Amino acid sequence: MCGIAGVLHRDGRPASPVLLNKMADAIAHRGPDDYGVYVDGSLGLSHRRLSIIDLSSAGAQPMLSADGRFVLSYNGELYNFQELRRELEAKGRRFRSHSDTEVVLEAFAEWGTTAIERFNGMFAFAVWDREEQRLTLARDRFGVKPLYYADLGHSILFGSEVKAILAHPDYRAEIDIEGLQEYFAFQNFFTDRTLFTNVRLLPAGSWLQTTLGAGQDARLAQYWDFNFHDSDEATSEENYVEQLRHLFEQAVTRQLVSDVPVSSYLSGGIDSGSIACIAAQQLPYMRSFTVGFDLHSASGLELAFDERESAEYMSYIFKTEHYEMVLKAGDMERCLSDLVWHLEEPRVGQSYPNFYAAKLASRFGKVVLAGTGGDEILGGYPWRYYRGTDQQSFETFLDGYHAYWQRLLSDAEASRVLGSTQQQGGRVSTREIMGSVFQHHMSALRRPEDFINHSLYLESRTFLQGLLVVEDKLSMAHGLETRVPFLDNDLVDLAMRIPVRFKVKSVSEEERIDENLPSKRLQSRFLRTKAGKLIMRKAMSAFLPEEIVDRTKQGFSAPDASWFRGESLDYVRDTLINKSSPIYDYLDRTATIGLIEEHLEGRQNRRLLIWSLLYFSEWCNRFLKDTGAAVAEAPALRDVRHAGA
Numbered sequence: 001m002c003g004i005a006g007v008l009h010r011d012g013r014p015a016s017p018v019l020l021n022k023m024a025d026a027i028a029h030r031g032p033d034d035y036g037v038y039v040d041g042s043l044g045l046s047h048r049r050l051s052i053i054d055l056s057s058a059g060a061q062p063m064l065s066a067d068g069r070f071v072l073s074y075n076g077e078l079y080n081f082q083e084l085r086r087e088l089e090a091k092g093r094r095f096r097s098h099s100d101t102e103v104v105l106e107a108f109a110e111w112g113t114t115a116i117e118r119f120n121g122m123f124a125f126a127v128w129d130r131e132e133q134r135l136t137l138a139r140d141r142f143g144v145k146p147l148y149y150a151d152l153g154h155s156i157l158f159g160s161e162v163k164a165i166l167a168h169p170d171y172r173a174e175i176d177i178e179g180l181q182e183y184f185a186f187q188n189f190f191t192d193r194t195l196f197t198n199v200r201l202l203p204a205g206s207w208l209q210t211t212l213g214a215g216q217d218a219r220l221a222q223y224w225d226f227n228f229h230d231s232d233e234a235t236s237e238e239n240y241v242e243q244l245r246h247l248f249e250q251a252v253t254r255q256l257v258s259d260v261p262v263s264s265y266l267s268g269g270i271d272s273g274s275i276a277c278i279a280a281q282q283l284p285y286m287r288s289f290t291v292g293f294d295l296h297s298a299s300g301l302e303l304a305f306d307e308r309e310s311a312e313y314m315s316y317i318f319k320t321e322h323y324e325m326v327l328k329a330g331d332m333e334r335c336l337s338d339l340v341w342h343l344e345e346p347r348v349g350q351s352y353p354n355f356y357a358a359k360l361a362s363r364f365g366k367v368v369l370a371g372t373g374g375d376e377i378l379g380g381y382p383w384r385y386y387r388g389t390d391q392q393s394f395e396t397f398l399d400g401y402h403a404y405w406q407r408l409l410s411d412a413e414a415s416r417v418l419g420s421t422q423q424q425g426g427r428v429s430t431r432e433i434m435g436s437v438f439q440h441h442m443s444a445l446r447r448p449e450d451f452i453n454h455s456l457y458l459e460s461r462t463f464l465q466g467l468l469v470v471e472d473k474l475s476m477a478h479g480l481e482t483r484v485p486f487l488d489n490d491l492v493d494l495a496m497r498i499p500v501r502f503k504v505k506s507v508s509e510e511e512r513i514d515e516n517l518p519s520k521r522l523q524s525r526f527l528r529t530k531a532g533k534l535i536m537r538k539a540m541s542a543f544l545p546e547e548i549v550d551r552t553k554q555g556f557s558a559p560d561a562s563w564f565r566g567e568s569l570d571y572v573r574d575t576l577i578n579k580s581s582p583i584y585d586y587l588d589r590t591a592t593i594g595l596i597e598e599h600l601e602g603r604q605n606r607r608l609l610i611w612s613l614l615y616f617s618e619w620c621n622r623f624l625k626d627t628g629a630a631v632a633e634a635p636a637l638r639d640v641r642h643a644g645a
Helices: 017-026 081-090 100-118 162-166 177-186 237-254 270-282 300-304 308-318 331-343 352-362 374-378 394-404 411-417 419-425 430-440 448-461 463-476 489-497 534-540 560-565 569-576 589-600 607-624
Strands: 002-009 034-040 043-049 070-078 121-129 134-139 148-151 155-159 199-201 206-211 219-222 262-265 287-293 321-327 367-369 481-483 640-642
Touching (some): 002 017, 002 070, 002 162, 017 034, 017 162, 034 070, 043 070, 070 100, 100 121, 100 134, 100 206, 148 162, 155 162, 177 430, 237 270, 237 489, 237 534, 262 270, 262 352, 270 308, 270 367, 287 308, 308 321, 331 352, 331 463, 331 607, 374 448, 394 430, 394 448, 430 448, 448 463, 560 569, 569 589, 569 607, 589 607
Parallel strands (some): 034 640, 262 367, 367 481
Antiparallel strands (some): 002 043, 034 043, 070 121, 206 219
């Protein structure tokens, strides 16, 4: 796992090794073990390495292909690299290392962009074709590893994090007004926008190519997409259960490949529990990690948030070496500045518990397994899907789901809070943004199951993408690689065709769940009957205790609703009800404070909005007012490889 960055000056200017060093230094936390820079005229690649497979210098990057034509800067893990290596060797390719990096490079040299479709893993990379003078950027099919780019016309800048782009003087940080509106609707980005003007996140399952030469445009192509559908094959539920169990075990086993120790997160739920169970059977004395919450000042539903007891029970059964951390009111304020700096673009939910979880795990190793993706591919959020099962058309489905996914501000509230900003930068239709997500998933909608498959697609293309950005950025902030076994090619291919009736219960009723209240256990009769991930429960019943398999869904959230009204009240008021707060350069102060007071006075739970406002305030301070932190004084010039050298 690593960090990559680079530049291609289409106008012919030479790439600066000094600036490439600065771009790499901006993301040094992603790869503290090694670094490298490669320059070929107007093209420059830089790399920071976190050594996981083949710890020797033979795995150093940027890496040149055996024939010297291609140069690669790569971030990720390819779990099927050994199979691909054997296939490439049969074609005459020769290898100098035991790394997956070299397999990616030689596969690209052999098959071009079609090689990407063969990769089973998580990755983002840049490859330079010295002969064709062509740059290719690519991401894995699910979007586990991020890759950002800024197309400035004369140049294209890119990096694993936006900070790498900020470190180059060709780019100046400004806020993207359309991105701001998108975020304050969904608490996420459903498009490839970020909060930074002209900085885009390369879409999952896509590659981008551009060539040297003034006036050259970039070509963006999607090579893979989710396709949720009920299979027509005559397969029994028992057969699907057996296939799921087998492919899940295979996925976890694949992701244990490492030359350093592998650990696992362990909450009280079925996803991380299943991963830890399979991994612990193969790794003696495996470590596991849980983050819990101090509940002395919590109330109501939040009293159920702490999962340490269930995690400790599973650790006892699986015989892991278990470690815990307990978060308290005030821990958010303590880490917010660092969290914003590392996460950069705000994403789904209050993510600071993930920051502390990664910090804990990083003290004991470089690799940890996480359960991200299980809910999205196997139907873990039934209270959402039922919102669309009684609809008659795509348009009515879109209307209902759009209203539901406005997690922060409704259209009416956005008009009051963002009114002047919308006039300045142009008002966007968030309904149209949501509708555009489905442009490649417009299957016929005839039955309730079709609408649920539409819901699964939407969440995999949007909500899951936000979760993966959080997982990557906050783990790499601590030099930690997070692997996600549920996002294995074979496992996802199966999950997408499992009939809906085997994933969620068929319920004709409809119930809205307030997403501001992350504990769904006491809110919904759907959850009390365990309506989601039915097939996963059956598949894992062979491994997990019955009380874990039958456990209802529990979100990973702190009791912030109580803390914002109590122990963190002064912090919220000092930060947000402050005339000099930078957020009021973009938001209407009177309208915004009115919504904040609704929460502080107990009239409505707006914990998600308050978190987002606190984040946005710190984001303005770190990236709009403190840009010098990203563009530090140029480091001393280190070893640089030049083409032909």
